[in-house]
Amino acid sequence: MQTIMNYQKRKEFLVCVDSDGCAMDTMDVKHKKCFGPCLIEVWNLQRWEETILDRWNEINLYSDLRGINRFKGLAIALREINEQYIEINGLDCFQDWVDTTKELSNESLIDRISKSKTECLEKALQWSENLNNKIKELSPQEKLPFENVKEVLEQVHQYADIAIVSSANYEAVMEEWSDHGLLAHIDLLLTQNIGSKSHCIHELLRKGYDTNHVIMIGDAPGDEKAADENHVLFYPILVKQEAKSWNEFSEHVFGKFLQQDFREDSIYYKRKFYDNFVQKERG
């Protein structure tokens, strides 16, 4: 796999694809079996386990905060826990790191801990490392691509370069995509160690793509924001309608994108995207 440093574009068009919850059916299993349970464990929150886990899933899976960076999600959860259940020692220091760090990653957290040893910072790191290990323990059968993804990527790759743009960690994404033979259609894998999704797309544009020739495919508002900030196009994969969304991309969207005729239609898809969250939150 090439790195962003030595990456060179091969085609005039670029399709950026988010991984979790977009190409890979991994959001539910990761949040329900890894993120939430590790939060309970590290902060000893067993007394309120059920309500805290429900709230964690509501925020991270079914609200328009879906796909939020893990540390930002953790800060929201810890603030609520601090207000409703039990005092979280050092929460302000953790919040300060989340608000000010250039990179929301384990490495950057380790760096902050070396300067200021605070309980909440250390627990956040432990949580993040524990959940990475738990994700590794999930079997490949628990982390499958959505239906149609492989076929659509194969089709797209004939006409466009493809980059994964994900806020998960590099090793996890690498493993999941290679387990299911998807890496053959990928030119570049960009993850949280490079920076935010917006930063990743910015770096890709510097390789010489026209903004009208780049589209981001994602399942979360953060994906749309990253696309907007770079003036590139966005196509949403709708929660619980993923296979259908990929099929629609293949049949109706990709051709228009190549003809540079998708920008107007993208408004329709964005509306459908937000309507779907409203329905999920109500339901």
Ligand SMILES: [Mg+2]
């Ligand atoms: Mg996602």
